[in-house]
Amino acid sequence: MEFFTEILSFFTFSEPNVKVVFWGSLILCSISGLVGTFTLLRKRSLIGDVISHAVLPGIALAFIIGQQKNPLYLIIGATITGWISTYLVDYITKHSKIKNDTAIALILSVFFGVGVLLLTHIQHSGNASQSGLDQFIFGRASAMNMSDVWLFSIVGTIIVILIVIFFRGLSLLSFDENYSQSIGFPNELLKLVLSITTVTTVAMGVQAVGVVLMSALLITPAACAKFWTNKIIPMAILAVVISGASGVLGSAISYTYNGMPTGPWIVVVVSLFAFISAFIGSKNGLLKKHLQRNKNNTKILRENTIKLFFNPTTLGETRYNFEDIFAKSKMQRATLKKGLNLLKSDKLITVSNDIFTTTNLGIEEAKTIVRKHRLWELYISRFMHLQPDHVHDDAEGIEHVITPEIERELEKELDFPTKDPHDSDIPY
Amino acid sequence: MIDFWIILTASLVATTTAILGCFLIMRKMAMIGDAISHAVLPGIVIAYYISHSRASFPILIGAAASGMVVTYLIQFFHQKVKLQQDASIGISYTFLFAIGIILISLFSGNVDLDQDCVLYGEIAYVPLDNLSIGGLYAGPRQVWILGTTLIIISTSVIVAYRKLVLTTFDPAFASAMGISVVLWQYYLMAGVSLTTVVSFESVGAVLVIAFLSGPAATAFLLTKDFKKMLYLAVGFGISASILGYYTAVWLAGSIAGAIATIIGLQFAIAFIYIQFLKKARISETLENKALTEV
Amino acid sequence: MKPSVETHNLTVIYDKKPAIWNIDFTLPTGKIIGIMGPNGSGKSTLLKAIMGIIEPNIGYSKLFDQDLEDVRNKVSYVPQRQSVDWDFPASVWDVVAMGRYATKGLFKRLSKEDHRMIEESLNKVNMTPFTNRQISQLSGGQQQRVFLARALAQNADLYLMDEPFVGVDAATEQAIINLLKSMRDEGKTLLVVHHDLHTAQDYFEHMVLLNSRLVAEGPTSEVFTKDILTETYGGTLTTLSKVASVLQEKDFPMRHK
Numbered sequence: 013m014e015f016f017t018e019i020l021s022f023f024t025f026s027e028p029n030v031k032v033v034f035w036g037s038l039i040l041c042s043i044s045g046l047v048g049t050f051t052l053l054r055k056r057s058l059i060g061d062v063i064s065h066a067v068l069p070g071i072a073l074a075f076i077i078g079q080q081k082n083p084l085y086l087i088i089g090a091t092i093t094g095w096i097s098t099y100l101v102d103y104i105t106k107h108s109k110i111k112n113d114t115a116i117a118l119i120l121s122v123f124f125g126v127g128v129l130l131l132t133h134i135q136h137s138g139n140a141s142q143s144g145l146d147q148f149i150f151g152r153a154s155a156m157n158m159s160d161v162w163l164f165s166i167v168g169t170i171i172v173i174l175i176v177i178f179f180r181g182l183s184l185l186s187f188d189e190n191y192s193q194s195i196g197f198p199n200e201l202l203k204l205v206l207s208i209t210t211v212t213t214v215a216m217g218v219q220a221v222g223v224v225l226m227s228a229l230l231i232t233p234a235a236c237a238k239f240w241t242n243k244i245i246p247m248a249i250l251a252v253v254i255s256g257a258s259g260v261l262g263s264a265i266s267y268t269y270n271g272m273p274t275g276p277w278i279v280v281v282v283s284l285f286a287f288i289s290a291f292i293g294s295k296n297g298l299l300k301k302h303l304q305r306n307k308n309n310t311k312i313l314r315e316n317t318i319k320l321f322f323n324p325t326t327l328g329e330t331r332y333n334f335e336d337i338f339a340k341s342k343m344q345r346a347t348l349k350k351g352l353n354l355l356k357s358d359k360l361i362t363v364s365n366d367i368f369t370t371t372n373l374g375i376e377e378a379k380t381i382v383r384k385h386r387l388w389e390l391y392i393s394r395f396m397h398l399q400p401d402h403v404h405d406d407a408e409g410i411e412h413v414i415t416p417e418i419e420r421e422l423e424k425e426l427d428f429p430t431k432d433p434h435d436s437d438i439p440y
Numbered sequence: 441m442i443d444f445w446i447i448l449t450a451s452l453v454a455t456t457t458a459i460l461g462c463f464l465i466m467r468k469m470a471m472i473g474d475a476i477s478h479a480v481l482p483g484i485v486i487a488y489y490i491s492h493s494r495a496s497f498p499i500l501i502g503a504a505a506s507g508m509v510v511t512y513l514i515q516f517f518h519q520k521v522k523l524q525q526d527a528s529i530g531i532s533y534t535f536l537f538a539i540g541i542i543l544i545s546l547f548s549g550n551v552d553l554d555q556d557c558v559l560y561g562e563i564a565y566v567p568l569d570n571l572s573i574g575g576l577y578a579g580p581r582q583v584w585i586l587g588t589t590l591i592i593i594s595t596s597v598i599v600a601y602r603k604l605v606l607t608t609f610d611p612a613f614a615s616a617m618g619i620s621v622v623l624w625q626y627y628l629m630a631g632v633s634l635t636t637v638v639s640f641e642s643v644g645a646v647l648v649i650a651f652l653s654g655p656a657a658t659a660f661l662l663t664k665d666f667k668k669m670l671y672l673a674v675g676f677g678i679s680a681s682i683l684g685y686y687t688a689v690w691l692a693g694s695i696a697g698a699i700a701t702i703i704g705l706q707f708a709i710a711f712i713y714i715q716f717l718k719k720a721r722i723s724e725t726l727e728n729k730a731l732t733e734v
Numbered sequence: 735m736k737p738s739v740e741t742h743n744l745t746v747i748y749d750k751k752p753a754i755w756n757i758d759f760t761l762p763t764g765k766i767i768g769i770m771g772p773n774g775s776g777k778s779t780l781l782k783a784i785m786g787i788i789e790p791n792i793g794y795s796k797l798f799d800q801d802l803e804d805v806r807n808k809v810s811y812v813p814q815r816q817s818v819d820w821d822f823p824a825s826v827w828d829v830v831a832m833g834r835y836a837t838k839g840l841f842k843r844l845s846k847e848d849h850r851m852i853e854e855s856l857n858k859v860n861m862t863p864f865t866n867r868q869i870s871q872l873s874g875g876q877q878q879r880v881f882l883a884r885a886l887a888q889n890a891d892l893y894l895m896d897e898p899f900v901g902v903d904a905a906t907e908q909a910i911i912n913l914l915k916s917m918r919d920e921g922k923t924l925l926v927v928h929h930d931l932h933t934a935q936d937y938f939e940h941m942v943l944l945n946s947r948l949v950a951e952g953p954t955s956e957v958f959t960k961d962i963l964t965e966t967y968g969g970t971l972t973t974l975s976k977v978a979s980v981l982q983e984k985d986f987p988m989r990h991k
Binding site for chain 3: 668
């Protein structure tokens with residue numbers, strides 16, 4: 013309980029610095045959610061990983077040159093080395109037989125190594141104001157001050173404006189690069205805009221999240237959003253909201269526990285959003301898939317049961333007792349009972365004195381499923397040149413898949429046939 | 441003597457990783473090494489906390505457990521819920537790494553691990569933790585662990601050399617021959633996991649990737665024979681360890697960071713050399729053409 | 735005589751499209767058999783499904799009346815040339831030697847017999863002068879010859895070749911077809927994925943015409959007709975595609991018990 017009251021006290025802004033932390037992480041994380049949407053769609057998520065590691069030497073160099081922790085210098089330094097790293101990855105991939113993933117791994121780790129060497133060099137050389145550099149590795153939102161927040165707001169606004177101006181081009185570039193090229197969009201310019209915004213976002217974001225985990229902030233919010241929508245505008249908005257919320261929550265937790273780095277908490281919060289989305293998301297979510305499968309199984313059971321009531325001679329009403337229908341079916345007793353209950357509740361059959369009788373609705377349903385089965389048999393025997401004895405198994409599965417629309421198409425394509433390949437009538 | 445032990449430790453790490461790296465980069469799997477090396481952290485921290493020691497066995501178990509968790513997570517995101525592969529990798533390992541860092545902060549005081557060590561290791565302290573056999577000084581513990589790992593990895597690679605090469609070069613052909621591509625993939629991944637875990641203390645999670653990808657990439661630029669590539673990569677790894685150590689001493693900085701820097705320099709020199717050769721070859725053919733045309 | 739390849743209801747759904755659907759045929763031995771069809775008609779998928787490289791959703795195949803596992807060393811698969819990374823650091827000899835690995839255990843060194851087979855195979859495709867050449871320095875035609883030499887080194891009875899004529903020069907194409915004919919004369923069966931209609935009639939005695947489904951299969955003289963070709967190359971079956979897409983989208987089982 014104490015934990016929650018502590019967290020709540022963060023949101024009352026009782027301490028003046030809390031406001032800074034709140035706005036700082038909100039701005040940084042929201043922007044990375046926005047930019048990350050494009051990197052994710054361009055399948056360049058791992059490039060974010062390269063940039064975030066590669067800003068470290070830039071930060072160290074800015075510190076050596078500026079001799080103190082000046083946020084503007086640090087962002088400029090970080091942007092420069094971050095940008096060089098993406099350039100090198102592309103250059104190496106293009107001009108040698110080294111593959112993209114190798115170039116990414118190499119540049120990422122070597123730049124980071126150079127950064128570590130420089131940082132440790134500064135620390136050992138006993139520079140007075142060295143403290144505060146460590147925060148860039150895992151992030152410490154509490155170390156931000158008001159002038160940082162102003163800087164983030166200005167740079168952030170520029171990034172947002174750039175993305176809004178180029179929005180249509182960037183969306184097209186992300187969905188289909190070749191098409192964008194073919195209709196004369198300036199792909200190279202768009203790529204440049206995207207790489208500049210990405211690098212700058214990362215260079216700022218490391219203040220809150222740190223270099224090691226910054227890539228998560230580019231990847232995870234956009235991936236969350238992808239579980240809910242395929243359209244780019246809602247996706248970007250959702251990514252921004254999730255990312256901003258994770259940023260605020262994460263830094264609130266780390267602020268409450270003194271000495272906790274911010275980055276890991278933000279990443280854990282945003283990852284939880286990702287897990288939740290993967291379970292209940294409307295696109296590819298597990299729950300949705302599970303429900304769909306249940307629905308399919310019910311549909312199959314229902315259709316297979318009503319098929320047992322098909323009357324091949326009169327195409328009309330049929331009556332069976334349970335044992336008769338059980339003998340006709342190849343189902344388990346319990347499954348069949350479940351199927352019959354389904355039919356009963358859908359008013360396809362009526363029951364009296366243990367006799368099952370089809371209703372008019374049931375007669376039509378039975379005819380429909382038999383018709384689909386036989387149409388499909390005819391279709392595959394005609395267009396796939398299959399022997400009549402090879403078509404039944406296929407049709408047993410596909411009859412449940414055929415929608416009314418596909419059914420009409422089949423009828424038309426087969427010219428409203430009356431006989432199936434086994435010379436049985438197709439009931440209409 | 442301290443110099444010697446540190447350089448030996450680094451060289452053992454470099455040799456093991458260089459061998460595996462050659463297979464990894466030819467299989468376009470360099471980033472899987474990145475994912476594994478980050479993701480083993482929570483397991484290592486929990487093992488430290490429970491066993492209250494740096495004993496190797498519990499740590500291996502812990503790391504193996506988190507290695508399995510990350511493999512499962514990547515598969516869950518990629519196959520069960522159809523997220524693209526790069527994002528699946530990215531989400532899974534950053535999540536586990538973040539958990540690891542949080543655990544270190546929570547257990548601080550109880551666990552002899554700090555956040556920096558996780559990233560770039562503490563190779564300088566290797567000679568302080570010594571092993572004695574029957575009361576006799578037997579050298580640093582890490583050297584023994586890494587030496588054993590090197591023997592395990594190189595034997596496994598020699599034993600399975602043909603299958604590994606075949607499944608790397610032409611997986612479709614290998615699988616048509618009845619060789620399980622997936623099985624040998626896991627075999628290699630197991631090797632990478634073992635190596636990253638035991639190298640963790642000395643070079644850390646990020647820099648082990650430099651060891652895995654760098655020397656192999658440099659060797660790949662310079663040779664057209666896979667066996668030579670293996671030897672060259674090992675050579676580059678060891679020479680980077682030696683040069684890196686003295687660079688670190690000179691700059692009073694991190695040893696692992698300096699070795700990674702040298703690995704980068706080696707690659708840069710080889711890359712420029714190859715570009716230069718290419719240009720020379722092109723101008724040579726142009727000249728020949730000009731001569732014949734005259 | 736035993737049939738060389740037999741498939742039953744072979745079905746592979748890939749990316750919401752029916753790559754191959756319900757393929758059912760029995761092929762003769764000792765012939766050069768062409769697999770023809772438009773782009774994306776599932777030719778490569780068919781070969782891969784037969785070789786067990788991809789698991790079919792439904793159906794199975796038999797080779798020489800036996801399961802694949804029992805006759806693997808009698809069957810050789812030649813993948814598409816573009817499917818591998820030719821920058822891989824290896825020599826021509828290294829690649830051809832892979833053809834001999836199947837019969838070797840983990841440690842056994844290649845015997846004199848193996849070396850002789852490798853040299854002979856290289857000679858048959860006229861690549862002996864390039865034995866020590868690095869594979870990255872070969873032309874497209876030479877790369878294809880190396881793949882063929884590797885297959886020859888396997889000394890199989892049945893060869894499944896995926897597009898061996900793509901991106902090769904005219905001389906190589908002629909050399910390859912001559913080689914295939916001499917292999918056929920030794921009693922081997924060759925199943926070749928091909929897409930050039932102009933040469934098909936000259937190259938193949940027997941054909942499989944494919945467009946996701948099997949359009950026709952039989953001796954070239956019988957199946958290489960205008961009607962059948964129109965049907966093969968006349969576009970996909972839209973209704974079939976729609977069914978496959980519903981099947982995947984709604985995650986329906988193809989067959990239920």
